[in-house]
Amino acid sequence: MDITSTTREGIVFLATKGDLDMYAAPEFKERYSALASRDRHAHFILDLAETHYVDSSGIGAIFQVFSDVRDRGARFCLCNARGMVKELLRLSRMSSILPIETDLAGAENRIRGQA
Amino acid sequence: MSDEILIDGASELFDRKGLHLSVFPSDYRQIRYYTLQLVQRSRPKTDERLLLEQQVSEIIKNAVKHGNGCDPSKTVKVWHLFTAESARLIVEDEGPGFADIEKWNIFNRKRIEYAERGDFVGLMSYVSWKTKKSDEHDGGNAMFAALEYWNDGVVYTERRNCVAVKKTFEANFMEAGGDE
Amino acid sequence: MKPQAIHERALKAATKLEKDIDGSLTVSGQRFASAAAAAVRALFPDDDVAAVERITSERPSVGRYEGDGPSPLATDKTERLQELLEAASLRHERKNDGAIVDARYRSWLLIPIATRKETRIAIVVARKKDRFGEDDLVAANSFQAFLSQSLKNARSRNKKVAKADEDARHRTLLAAQWTIARRRADFQGFHQAVDLAASTGSDVCLAHRSNDGRFLMCVADVTANDPERLSGIVYLDAWFSILARTTLDANGMLQRLNADLIARGTECYVSMALARYLPAQSTVEIAGCGNACAAVLCHDTMETKIVEFGPAAGIAADTAIESRRIAVKPGDIVCAFTDGLPSTRKKSGDLYGLSDIGEIIRKNCYLSAEALAERILKTVADSGERDVNADDRAIQVLKIE
Numbered sequence: 001m002d003i004t005s006t007t008r009e010g011i012v013f014l015a016t017k018g019d020l021d022m023y024a025a026p027e028f029k030e031r032y033s034a035l036a037s038r039d040r041h042a043h044f045i046l047d048l049a050e051t052h053y054v055d056s057s058g059i060g061a062i063f064q065v066f067s068d069v070r071d072r073g074a075r076f077c078l079c080n081a082r083g084m085v086k087e088l089l090r091l092s093r094m095s096s097i098l099p100i101e102t103d104l105a106g107a108e109n110r111i112r113g114q115a
Numbered sequence: 116m117s118d119e120i121l122i123d124g125a126s127e128l129f130d131r132k133g134l135h136l137s138v139f140p141s142d143y144r145q146i147r148y149y150t151l152q153l154v155q156r157s158r159p160k161t162d163e164r165l166l167l168e169q170q171v172s173e174i175i176k177n178a179v180k181h182g183n184g185c186d187p188s189k190t191v192k193v194w195h196l197f198t199a200e201s202a203r204l205i206v207e208d209e210g211p212g213f214a215d216i217e218k219w220n221i222f223n224r225k226r227i228e229y230a231e232r233g234d235f236v237g238l239m240s241y242v243s244w245k246t247k248k249s250d251e252h253d254g255g256n257a258m259f260a261a262l263e264y265w266n267d268g269v270v271y272t273e274r275r276n277c278v279a280v281k282k283t284f285e286a287n288f289m290e291a292g293g294d295e
Numbered sequence: 296m297k298p299q300a301i302h303e304r305a306l307k308a309a310t311k312l313e314k315d316i317d318g319s320l321t322v323s324g325q326r327f328a329s330a331a332a333a334a335v336r337a338l339f340p341d342d343d344v345a346a347v348e349r350i351t352s353e354r355p356s357v358g359r360y361e362g363d364g365p366s367p368l369a370t371d372k373t374e375r376l377q378e379l380l381e382a383a384s385l386r387h388e389r390k391n392d393g394a395i396v397d398a399r400y401r402s403w404l405l406i407p408i409a410t411r412k413e414t415r416i417a418i419v420v421a422r423k424k425d426r427f428g429e430d431d432l433v434a435a436n437s438f439q440a441f442l443s444q445s446l447k448n449a450r451s452r453n454k455k456v457a458k459a460d461e462d463a464r465h466r467t468l469l470a471a472q473w474t475i476a477r478r479r480a481d482f483q484g485f486h487q488a489v490d491l492a493a494s495t496g497s498d499v500c501l502a503h504r505s506n507d508g509r510f511l512m513c514v515a516d517v518t519a520n521d522p523e524r525l526s527g528i529v530y531l532d533a534w535f536s537i538l539a540r541t542t543l544d545a546n547g548m549l550q551r552l553n554a555d556l557i558a559r560g561t562e563c564y565v566s567m568a569l570a571r572y573l574p575a576q577s578t579v580e581i582a583g584c585g586n587a588c589a590a591v592l593c594h595d596t597m598e599t600k601i602v603e604f605g606p607a608a609g610i611a612a613d614t615a616i617e618s619r620r621i622a623v624k625p626g627d628i629v630c631a632f633t634d635g636l637p638s639t640r641k642k643s644g645d646l647y648g649l650s651d652i653g654e655i656i657r658k659n660c661y662l663s664a665e666a667l668a669e670r671i672l673k674t675v676a677d678s679g680e681r682d683v684n685a686d687d688r689a690i691q692v693l694k695i696e
Contacts, residue, residue: 060254
C-alpha cells in the first residue's frame with residue numbers, strides 16, 4: 001500500500017492507495033504518528049478513493065487515528081469510501097461513529113466549517 | 116439472522132457433506148493467499164466478492180492467529196462451498212477455543228442498543244472487543260461485521276475451536292430472469 | 296380520449312421504451328426504471344411522471360428517477376417511497392393529501408411493475424387539473440402489462456448475457472491453459488501429464504531444453520480470479536521462456552518471479568515447483584514456493600524424499616525461496632506436481648497426502664517417465680471422490696538416464 005500526504009492550511013490530507021488490510025495497517029498507523037508528531041494541532045482528512053479493500057485491522061487503524069486526532073482536540077474526516085469499504089464501515093457500524101463525507105471537497109468543508 | 120454467536124455442535128451448518136476441504140499451515144503472512152484460493156472461483160470479482168473475501172479472511176485469521184498462535188506446524192482445516200446463491204464455511208483450528216463467547220454476546224448486545232438509540236458517544240466504548248490475547252494490530256471489530264454479514268448464522272462447537280457460517284446472497288434482481 | 300388515440304399513444308410509448316433499452320446488451324434496474332418513466336410520459340404527455348425502484352430486498356433502499364420534467368414526488372424518505380412499492384395493482388388516488396405526491400397535483404395514478412410477485416418498480420403519474428378518467432385507467436392497465444413483460448424480458452436477457460460473458464472469459468482461460476499444456480519439450484527421460492478435467496484453469500506445466508544440455512521444468516498453480524489468472528498464466532509462460540535461457544540458478548529464478556509478482560501489484564499468487572537438471576554435473580537444483588511440491592526418488596536406497604516449500608510467490612518481497620541441490624544418478628527420479636494431487640479427497644474423506652504420492656512413485660519407479668506420470672495421475676483420480684476438491688492436477692517426471 002502507498003500512502004501520500006500533503007498539508008494545506010492546517011489540514012493534513014492523507015491518501016491511501018491499495019489495500020488497507022492486516023499487513024498494511026501497522027505502516028498506516030506509523031505514518032500517521034509521524035505526521036501527527038510534527039503538528040499536534042493538525043486536522044486530518046483520510047481519502048480512500050484509491051483503496052478498494054479494507055479489513056478489520058484497517059478499520060481499527062482508522063478508528064485509532066480518529067480517536068487520537070479527537071483526543072488532541074483536532075478534527076478528522078474520512079472521504080471517498082466506496083464499494084466494499086463503504087459496506088464494511090456500515091456492517092461494523094463504524095459509519096455511525098466516524099465522520100464521513102462523500103468526497104474530498106465535502107470533507108474539507110466539514111473540517112473548515114467546524115473550525 | 117441471529118443477533119448473537121451460537122454454540123451448537125449439532126447445527127446443520129456443521130454438515131460437511133458436499134463441502135470441499137482445504138488444510139493450511141498457520142502462516143500469518145499467507146492468510147489472504149489462502150483466502151483467495153478458497154474464493155477465487157466463487158463469484159465474479161465485484162464488491163460483493165471482495166466483501167466475501169474479506170469476511171472469509173477474518174475467520175481464517177482468527178484461526179491462524181488466535182487459535183493456533185501463528186504456529187506454522189499447526190493446521191487450520193477449512194470446509195467450504197461457494198456458489199452464486201450462498202457461501203458456507205467451517206473453520207477448525209487446534210487451539211483452546213473461543214472462551215468468551217457469552218461475554219462477547221453481551222458486549223455486542225450493548226453495542227447494538229447504543230447504536231439503535233443513536234447514542235454514538237456511548238457507542239464509542241463498544242467499537243472494539245479486545246482481550247489479553249489481542250495485540251495493537253487487532254481491530255477488535257471483525258466479529259461485529261461477521262454477525263451482520265453471515266445472515267444464516269455464526270455457530271461454534273461446544274469445544275469452541277470450530278466455527279460454521281453461512282451467507283445466502285441476494286440475487287441480482289436484474290440478472291435473475293426466468294424464474295417467474 | 297378516443298380508443299384510436301389511446302392506441303396510438305400506447306404504441307408510441309411502447310416503441311420509445313424498446314428503443315431506450317434495446318441499444319445495449321444488458322439493462323440495469325435504474326436504466327429500466329428511467330426508460331419506463333419516459334415511456335409513461337409519452338403515454339400521458341400532459342402529466343408529470345416519476346419512478347421509484349426497490350434496490351435491494353435485504354435492507355430498505357429505494358431509488359427515484361424523474362428525468363425530464365418536474366417531479367411530482369413530495370418526499371425523499373425511503374419509508375414513504377416504499378409504500379409505493381407495496382402496491383400490486385394499479386392505484387388511483389382521486390384526492391391527493393400531499394404526503395407522497397406534491398400538493399399542487401390534484402390526483403395521481405400508480406402503475407406498479409411487478410415480477411416474481413414483487414413490485415420492483417413503480418411509476419407515479421400526477422395530474423394537476425383534474426382526475427384520471429376511465430380511458431386513462433384502461434390505457435394505464437394495458438401499458439402496465441406491457442411494462443411487466445418488458446421487465447421480464449430484460450431480466451432474462453441480462454441473465455443470458457452475464458452467463459455468456461462469464462463462460463466466454465473462462466473458455467479463453469482454458470484455451471490458453473491447453474495451448475501451453477500441449478507443448479512438449481523433447482528430453483530423454485522426461486514426461487509431463489495434466490488432468491484438467493476440473494476446468495479450474497489454474498495449473499501450467501513448462502519445460503525447456505537448452506542447447507548446452509541443461510533442462511528446466513516447472514509446474515505452477517496460479518491463484519487469482521479468472522481475468523487475472525489468464526494474465527498470470529500468460530505472464531508465467533513468457534517469464535519461463537526468458538529465464539530458461541539465462542544462467543540463473545533455480546533459486547534465482549524463483550526470487551525473480553517473486554519480485555516481479557510483487558511489482559505487478561495485482562492479486563495474483565503463484566505456487567511453483569521448479570527443477571533444473573545439469574547433466575554435466577549430475578545435479579538437479581530444486582526450488583519452489585507455495586503448495587506445489589517436488590519428490591526425489593533415490594534409486595540406490597529406494598527412498599522418496601518429498602520437498603515442500605515456503606510461502607507462495609507474490610505475497611511478500613522478503614519471502615525466502617526454498618531450494619536445494621541434489622546429486623543424481625541414473626535411475627533416480629525427480630517429480631514436480633501441483634497441489635491438486637495431494638489435496639484430492641479420498642472416499643474416506645481424508646486428503647490424499649504427500650506420503651501417499653511418494654509411495655506411488657516408489658512402487659512404480661520401474662516404469663518409463665511417461666507411464667509413471669500417467670500412473671500417478673490415474674491412481675489419484677481413481678481413488679478420489681468426484682465433485683469435491685476438484686482441481687487441476689499437473690505432474691512432471693524426469694527419470695535420470
